[in-house]
Amino acid sequence: MSEALLVLDKVVKRFGEHTAVNGVDLQISQGEFLAIMGPSGCGKTTTLRMIAGLEEPSEGEIRLNGKRINELKPWQRDTPLVWQNLALFPHLSVLKNVEFGLKMRNVAARERRERAMNWLERMDLHAYAGRNITQLSGGERQRVAIARALVTEPEILLLDEPLSALDAHLRIRMQSEITQLQKQLGITFAYVTHNQSEAFAMASRVAIMSDGLIQQIGSPREVYRAPANHFVAEFVGSNNILTGTVVALDGDRATVDTAHGKFNVPVPDPAPIKGDTLELVVSADLIAISDSAGEYENVIAGELISEEFIGSVITLYLDIGDGTVFRVQKQQHELDALDYASGRKLFASWQGKDTYVLPR
Amino acid sequence: MSTDRLIAYALRGWFFIALIFIFVPIIINFIFSFSPERFPTLPLGGFSTGWYELILSEAPVPRAFGNSMKAGVIVALISTFIGFAAAYTDYRYRFLGKNFYLALALLPPTIPVLILGLVMLMFLSRVSLVGELYSVVLAHVVYCIPFAMALIRLRLAQMDPNLESAAWNLGANSWRAMREVILPFTLPSIFAALALTMAVSFDEYMIAFFVGGVTETLPVRVLALLQGQVSPRINAIGSVVFTISMSLVILSQILLLSRRSGERNVAAGGK
Numbered sequence: 001m002s003e004a005l006l007v008l009d010k011v012v013k014r015f016g017e018h019t020a021v022n023g024v025d026l027q028i029s030q031g032e033f034l035a036i037m038g039p040s041g042c043g044k045t046t047t048l049r050m051i052a053g054l055e056e057p058s059e060g061e062i063r064l065n066g067k068r069i070n071e072l073k074p075w076q077r078d079t080p081l082v083w084q085n086l087a088l089f090p091h092l093s094v095l096k097n098v099e100f101g102l103k104m105r106n107v108a109a110r111e112r113r114e115r116a117m118n119w120l121e122r123m124d125l126h127a128y129a130g131r132n133i134t135q136l137s138g139g140e141r142q143r144v145a146i147a148r149a150l151v152t153e154p155e156i157l158l159l160d161e162p163l164s165a166l167d168a169h170l171r172i173r174m175q176s177e178i179t180q181l182q183k184q185l186g187i188t189f190a191y192v193t194h195n196q197s198e199a200f201a202m203a204s205r206v207a208i209m210s211d212g213l214i215q216q217i218g219s220p221r222e223v224y225r226a227p228a229n230h231f232v233a234e235f236v237g238s239n240n241i242l243t244g245t246v247v248a249l250d251g252d253r254a255t256v257d258t259a260h261g262k263f264n265v266p267v268p269d270p271a272p273i274k275g276d277t278l279e280l281v282v283s284a285d286l287i288a289i290s291d292s293a294g295e296y297e298n299v300i301a302g303e304l305i306s307e308e309f310i311g312s313v314i315t316l317y318l319d320i321g322d323g324t325v326f327r328v329q330k331q332q333h334e335l336d337a338l339d340y341a342s343g344r345k346l347f348a349s350w351q352g353k354d355t356y357v358l359p360r
Numbered sequence: 361m362s363t364d365r366l367i368a369y370a371l372r373g374w375f376f377i378a379l380i381f382i383f384v385p386i387i388i389n390f391i392f393s394f395s396p397e398r399f400p401t402l403p404l405g406g407f408s409t410g411w412y413e414l415i416l417s418e419a420p421v422p423r424a425f426g427n428s429m430k431a432g433v434i435v436a437l438i439s440t441f442i443g444f445a446a447a448y449t450d451y452r453y454r455f456l457g458k459n460f461y462l463a464l465a466l467l468p469p470t471i472p473v474l475i476l477g478l479v480m481l482m483f484l485s486r487v488s489l490v491g492e493l494y495s496v497v498l499a500h501v502v503y504c505i506p507f508a509m510a511l512i513r514l515r516l517a518q519m520d521p522n523l524e525s526a527a528w529n530l531g532a533n534s535w536r537a538m539r540e541v542i543l544p545f546t547l548p549s550i551f552a553a554l555a556l557t558m559a560v561s562f563d564e565y566m567i568a569f570f571v572g573g574v575t576e577t578l579p580v581r582v583l584a585l586l587q588g589q590v591s592p593r594i595n596a597i598g599s600v601v602f603t604i605s606m607s608l609v610i611l612s613q614i615l616l617l618s619r620r621s622g623e624r625n626v627a628a629g630g631k
Contacts, residue, residue: 075533090520
């Protein structure tokens with residue numbers, strides 16, 4: 001059986017007493033776009049740095065094309081990285097920056113100039129070849145950094161939050177540029193970010209990390225709709241989590257009694273028995289809201305405490321008792337008929353089948 | 361006129377007076393070095409380069425000048441090299457006792473030169489290295505390293521810590537990254553350090569007096585001359601020394617400042 005392009009096998013990284021990465025298993029195949037996502041300090045950047053050889057794993061093995069690369073120095077492997085702060089060489093011109101990787105591989109001056117110019121053209125930067133890095137805008141620098149990393153035509157490109165310094169508009173544009181580039185080149189991208197929309201928009205697979213471990217890995221849709229555990233459910237999307245015990249089982253439906261009411265949910269696999277504790281995930285975008293009774297079978301009542309506009313989407317925050325906050329996400333036009341002044345009592349409701357039960 | 365502006369003018373005036381006090385003697389020194397007369401009088405009796413010709417014709421002065429230049433160049437090269445190594449060590453590595461190491465490395469200029477000269481003399485005479493030009497070089501290197509280190513550290517502190525790793529990531533080994541990234545980036549400060557350490561060595565009297573013995577550097581010769589007799593030759597020598605040292609110091613400042621203003625644009629243009 002042929003192995004994936006890059007394999008991390010029970011990789012551990014300790015810095016003194018602190019364990020940054022605590023046994024990561026990860027397989028990245030040829031041509032895929034993997035996003036590694038997690039809160040700061042979860043070990044995602046350390047993982048990327050180990051792949052690049054900037055940190056050596058304390059335990060475990062990293063294999064590229066089936067060969068162990070743990071001990072290889074960064075310059076002995078071809079794993080270019082696009083840095084969070086870009087780390088372009090300020091003393092070199094745009095062209096010299098892009099040429100750098102080829103120069104280090106002792107490619108003859110003419111050939112490396114040609115290859116670097118090709119990349120600059122591809123990134124629409126050929127007019128800037130002779131310029132100083134300081135004379136470029138943020139987006140142009142971003143593209144120089146990508147060209148510099150790709151000029152050696154590596155099998156894998158590592159990206160460490162490369163868009164975090166850009167403003168929102170530019171970020172969206174660069175997202176689609178990077179996605180397209182990856183599709184055209186067909187090489188593997190490993191992309192570290194803490195930004196959910198970035199990861200979901202670009203990646204074919206998403207790995208969620210926390211506390212030095214991969215919590216879940218799967219397609220953006222899987223991770224979004226079927227979180228593997230409490231952490232992922234809280235970290236991804238805007239989910240509401242309710243905990244309760246099973247009080248009735250009827251075919252493929254179960255009734256769960258929580259502090260905020262009884263709810264019908266689909267029976268998960270493996271099936272629970274009466275008295276089992278279940279965690280229910282209700283995605284904020286699958287909830288209906290009204291000011292009188294509920295539209296669907298599962299109803300929760302709460303007092304509106306605040307609202308948040310993001311473009312056309314509004315998130316309502318309901319206090320459903322003892323300070324627990326319940327989130328409901330709606331398109332703005334859906335709320336036209338509703339009087340949702342702060343302090344009003346509102347009813348949130350959703351269908352039993354839209355409830356996701358976390359695996360135990 | 362508001363009080364603020366009054367204060368501003370007063371301060372500027374005060375500063376101007378201070379500058380006059382500092383520079384008038386030097387300017388007078390320059391002017392009288394071209395006076396043909398034995399005793400300086402105003403207005404000048406004429407224009408003459410006689411004193412310059414005289415100091416060039418007296419063997420001890422050109423010899424001392426040569427010694428100073430030789431020592432200056434060698435000291436600049438050695439102390440800048442060691443200063444760079446020390447600064448890079450500080451930039452790149454973390455190790456036990458690093459603060460102690462730094463304190464030790466930056467210590468020599470804080471010791472009074474009288475003491476430094478004395479202990480250097482005692483030490484060098486014990487190991488029979490005293491009285492030669494290389495004794496002066498040795499002692500001056502010790503004294504100059506911290507200046508070089510401080511300048512180069514300043515520059516390294518402005519460097520994005522990821523640049524070196526970025527070079528490795530793109531296939532440069534440690535030496536190559538040093539040559540292609542660290543050295544070009546720190547080059548202005550290296551030149552500045554060369555100029556400054558040379559100026560420090562060129563000007564330094566006390567240590568050179570103690571350890572040099574009969575090998576005289578220019579400042580030592582000048583003092584010897586002064587002790588004998590006050591001669592307008594001093595004006596000529598002073599002008600030469602001042603011109604050389606100031607050129608070096610100004611060069612060092614230009615190198616440091618010109619690069620820094622360039623990088624400020626980077627910061628402004630970024631993000």
